[in-house]
Structure formats: structure tokens, C-alpha cells
Amino acid sequence: MWRSVSLIVTVLAILLSLPRIVKVNDELDNSTKLIDGLYYTYCNDSDFKDFLKNNEIFSAEVNQDIPSQVVIIDREKPRTPRENATFLMLCRNQDMYQVLETLQNVQDRFNHKYNYDYTFLNDEPFSKEFIYLITSFIDHGRISFGSIPRSHWSYPSHINTTKAEEIRSNYADVPYGDSESYRHMCRFYSGFFYQHPLVKQYQYYWRIEPGIKVYCDVNYDVFRYVRKHKKKYAFVLSLFEYADTIPSLWNHVLEFIRTENMTSAPESFELLLNKHNWYNLCHFWSNFEIANLDMFDNNYQRLFEFLDSKGGFYYERWGDAPIHSIAVALYLYKNEIHWFNDLGYYYAPYSQCPQDSKTFIENKCTCDPDDDFGQSDLSCNRYFLDILSN
Numbered sequence: 469m470w471r472s473v474s475l476i477v478t479v480l481a482i483l484l485s486l487p488r489i490v491k492v493n494d495e496l497d498n499s500t501k502l503i504d505g506l507y508y509t510y511c512n513d514s515d516f517k518d519f520l521k522n523n524e525i526f527s528a529e530v531n532q533d534i535p536s537q538v539v540i541i542d543r544e545k546p547r548t549p550r551e552n553a554t555f556l557m558l559c560r561n562q563d564m565y566q567v568l569e570t571l572q573n574v575q576d577r578f579n580h581k582y583n584y585d586y587t588f589l590n591d592e593p594f595s596k597e598f599i600y601l602i603t604s605f606i607d608h609g610r611i612s613f614g615s616i617p618r619s620h621w622s623y624p625s626h627i628n629t630t631k632a633e634e635i636r637s638n639y640a641d642v643p644y645g646d647s648e649s650y651r652h653m654c655r656f657y658s659g660f661f662y663q664h665p666l667v668k669q670y671q672y673y674w675r676i677e678p679g680i681k682v683y684c685d686v687n688y689d690v691f692r693y694v695r696k697h698k699k700k701y702a703f704v705l706s707l708f709e710y711a712d713t714i715p716s717l718w719n720h721v722l723e724f725i726r727t728e729n730m731t732s733a734p735e736s737f738e739l740l741l742n743k744h745n746w747y748n749l750c751h752f753w754s755n756f757e758i759a760n761l762d763m764f765d766n767n768y769q770r771l772f773e774f775l776d777s778k779g780g781f782y783y784e785r786w787g788d789a790p791i792h793s794i795a796v797a798l799y800l801y802k803n804e805i806h807w808f809n810d811l812g813y814y815y816a817p818y819s820q821c822p823q824d825s826k827t828f829i830e831n832k833c834t835c836d837p838d839d840d841f842g843q844s845d846l847s848c849n850r851y852f853l854d855i856l857s858n
């Protein structure tokens with residue numbers, strides 16, 4: 469008897485803790501409540517504090533298939549017209565102050581003029597402190613916080629975790645080679661981020677990370693640019709992958725191409741080929757991406773699932789950057805790929821600094837043009853641009 473009561477209580481608790489639309493603020497336009505989650509329209513600091521205090525912003529239950537936390541905060545009403553786009557950042561609660569620094573930079577150089585939304589994802593629920601500080605910092609637009617479903621940040625069932633652990637302990641000489649969470653992160657950014665309900669609210673995203681810098685003013689709407697010019701993937705920096713992280717990747721890609729019965733080489737495929745017709749190790753550096761989520765379509769999904777089934781995210785250390793680059797080379801036309809040459813950008817240890825002095829002065833850049841990684845032999849940009857311009 470007591471056992472069944474406690475079972476019912478447990479089931480009820482689980483049901484109640486699932487995210488669903490909570491009427492926090494009736495003023496919110498119904499049409500903007502597209503997904504299940506906790507919605508709040510910001511009015512002032514004390515009201516916001518009450519909201520955080522009085523609402524269960526995360527459930528204790530970690531759900532396998534849906535996010536256990538979805539919190540959506542609107543800081544602007546009515547919304548000004550803009551592209552269907554968001555900044556996207558994956559980070560941890562303890563990154564909070566570095567996140568603020570990134571936001572200060574992005575707001576100052578670009579977004580105070582355009583008021584694009586921000587979307588934050590985490591493999592754990594965001595803390596109230598994180599949500600409070602970040603929301604207080606961004607005074608326009610929609611700010612979304614969400615956790616990642618467990619199945620999108622864990623081993624798929626075909627992986628032998630003992631074997632994976634053994635491999636990691638012998639991988640320490642490769643950057644992040646011995647890290648388990650880094651592998652989950654790379655797999656998440658390869659095959660899952662675009663399935664997150666918060667990301668699905670949008671058509672375009674600009675990926676940012678804690679610790680990046682934007683070195684120059686961005687005096688035009690980059691999202692408008694990519695839509696108007698039908699760009700699907702835009703980059704700033706590119707480089708060579710560590711061969712040790714992807715020993716079997718290229719073989720699997722070739723096998724995938726055969727199973728897909730692709731008869732002729734895709735137009736952009738040569739971006740990734742060396743003179744022996746093998747992978748040149750070049751990839752777009754994916755900590756910066758401005759892309760159309762349409763590129764993560766059924767073709768992409770088949771590519772990801774095929775590669776995931778080979779186990780290389782765990783038995784090797786495949787990064788999301790080569791995976792995205794392979795998809796770009798397989799599925800996009802050259803004129804859908806864009807290099808933002810006028811952006812100043814830094815992510816440790818490399819930067820892009822505009823070489824054109826007019827751009828540099830007009831956009832108030834603060835980088836040293838001689839530090840531009842695009843000029844280095846370690847960059848693939850010159851090779852890429854040569855191919856993209858033909």
C-alpha cells in the first residue's frame with residue numbers, strides 16, 4: 469500500500485517536473501510560445517529576482533531525450549524587426565564571468581545595434597546565478613537557457629566504454645586527447661546542437677564561446693548579409709587538424725560517399741583534398757560559425773549517424789570542426805560558403821585581423837594586422853579562398 473502510494477508520488481513528481489508552458493506572464497504573445505518551457509517577460513530587477521526565486525527553473529530529473537531545463541526570457545516588447553537568428557553559446561556555470569566578457573565585447577562591437585537573441589546551452593542545468601547575471605547584462609531581445617538531453621551528451625550504446633577509457637589514457641599527447649567531456653562536446657556539436665528545441669526556434673546562428681574577442685566594429689547586419697546572399701556557412705579562421713585525432717575519419721568518409729552512391733564529386737569537395745587526393749586536414753575553425761541551420765538536413769544527419777556508428781568520436785578524438793567542414797564540402801555549393809574577411813576575431817591562440825587599412829580604421833580595429841593567422845602557413849585560408857574564387 470505505502471509502496472504504491474510512494475510510487476504514485478514519484479511518478480507525479482516526475483510528471484510535474486517535466487518542462488511545460490508555465491503562464492508566468494500573460495502579456496506574452498501566444499505566437500512566440502512555440503516550445504515547452506518556462507517563459508518570462510522581464511520588467512525590472514526585483515520582479516526578475518522574484519521570478520527566479522519563485523519558479524523551479526530546473527528539474528532534478530535528468531531526462532534522456534528532452535531538456536530538463538528550458539527558460540526563455542524576453543527583454544524587449546514589441547520586438548524590432550530582424551533576421552530569424554541567434555547567438556549560440558555552449559558553456560558551463562563556472563564560465564559565467566568569461567561569458568560576461570564575451571557578451572560585453574559582442575554587444576559593444578555589433579549587437580547593441582541589432583539586438584539579436586542569445587541562446588545558452590549546457591550539459592547541466594544553468595544555475596539561478598548564471599541566468600540572473602547573464603540576463604541582467606543583455607537588455608534587449610530574447611535570452612534562452614537550456615540543458616542538453618542526456619542522450620545527446622553521453623555514450624551511444626554501441627560504444628565500449630572500457631575500451632574508450634583505455635584509449636583516452638593513451639591519448640594524452642594530443643590536445644584534449646585524455647578528456648571524456650571534450651569528446652561528448654565534439655559529438656554534441658557534430659550531431660545534436662541543431663536538434664535542440666531552443667536552437668530550432670531559429671534559422672541562423674552565430675556560434676560564440678567564452679573567451680572570444682571581436683576586434684573591430686561590425687557596421688552591418690551579418691545575418692541579413694548571409695540571408696540576402698544565400699550563404700549557408702560562413703567562417704573566419706581555418707587550420708590543419710592534428711592527424712592523430714582522426715586516423716580513420718577519411719576512410720569512413722569515402723565509404724560513406726560510396727554507400728550514398730554519389731556519382732560525381734561535389735563542387736566543393738576539392739576544399740578538403742591534397743595533391744594525393746587524400747584529406748588535406750583543413751577545416752573551418754568551428755568556434756566561430758555563422759550558418760543557416762538548413763545545412764543540418766537529412767543528408768547531414770545520415771553523414772553524422774554513419775560516422776557516429778564508427779565510434780571515432782570516442783575511440784579516436786574526432787572534432788566537430790572537421791565534421792562540419794566535411795559536410796560543407798559534400799553538400800554546399802562554393803557560392804554558399806562565405807569568408808568574413810572584414811571581421812576581427814580572436815580565439816586563443818589565433819586571430820584574424822583585417823589587412824585592408826580602410827577597413828581597419830573605419831571599424832576601429834584593435835588587433836595587430838601582423839598577427840593575422842590567415843597569413844600563416846598553418847592557415848588553410850589562402851588555399852580555401854583560391855578554390856572558392858574559382
Ligand SMILES: Nc1nc2c(ncn2[C@@H]2O[C@H](COP(=O)(O)OP(=O)(O)OP(=O)(O)O)[C@@H](O)[C@H]2O)c(=O)[nH]1
Binds near residue numbers: 591592653678
Ligand atoms: N557545458 C559544457 N560546455 C563545454 C564543456 N566542454 C566544452 N564546453 C564548451 O564547448 C566549447 C568548446 O570547448 P573548449 O574546451 O573551449 O574547446 P576548444 O578550446 O574550443 O577546442 P579547440 O577549438 O579544438 O581548441 C566552449 O564553448 C566551451 O564552453 C562541458 O563539459 N560542458
Ligand SMILES: *[C@@H]1O[C@H](CO)[C@@H](O)[C@H](O)[C@H]1NC(C)=O
Binds near residue numbers: 496498
Ligand atoms: C492566448 O491563448 C489563450 C488560450 O489558448 C487565449 O485564451 C488567449 O486569448 C490568447 N492570447 C492572445 C494574446 O492571443
Ligand SMILES: *[C@@H]1O[C@H](CO)[C@@H](O)[C@H](O)[C@H]1NC(C)=O
Binds near residue numbers: 511512514515
Ligand atoms: C517591478 O515590476 C512589477 C510588475 O510590473 C511592479 O509591480 C513593481 O512595482 C516594479 N518594481 C519596481 C521597483 O519598479
Ligand SMILES: *[C@@H]1O[C@H](CO)[C@@H](O)[C@H](O)[C@H]1NC(C)=O
Binds near residue numbers: 628629630631634
Ligand atoms: C570492451 O573493451 C575491453 C577493453 O578493450 C575488452 O576487454 C572487452 O572485452 C570489451 N567488451 C566487449 C563487450 O566487447
Ligand SMILES: *[C@@H]1O[C@H](CO)[C@@H](O)[C@H](O)[C@H]1NC(C)=O
Binds near residue numbers: 552669670
Ligand atoms: C525562424 O525559423 C524557424 C526554423 O525555420 C521557424 O520554425 C520559426 O518559425 C521562425 N521564426 C520566425 C519568427 O519566423
Ligand SMILES: *[C@@H]1O[C@H](CO)[C@@H](O)[C@H](O)[C@H]1NC(C)=O
Binds near residue numbers: 727728729
Ligand atoms: C545505393 O545503391 C545500392 C545498389 O543499387 C542500393 O542498394 C542502395 O539503397 C543505394 N543507396 C542509397 C542511399 O541510395
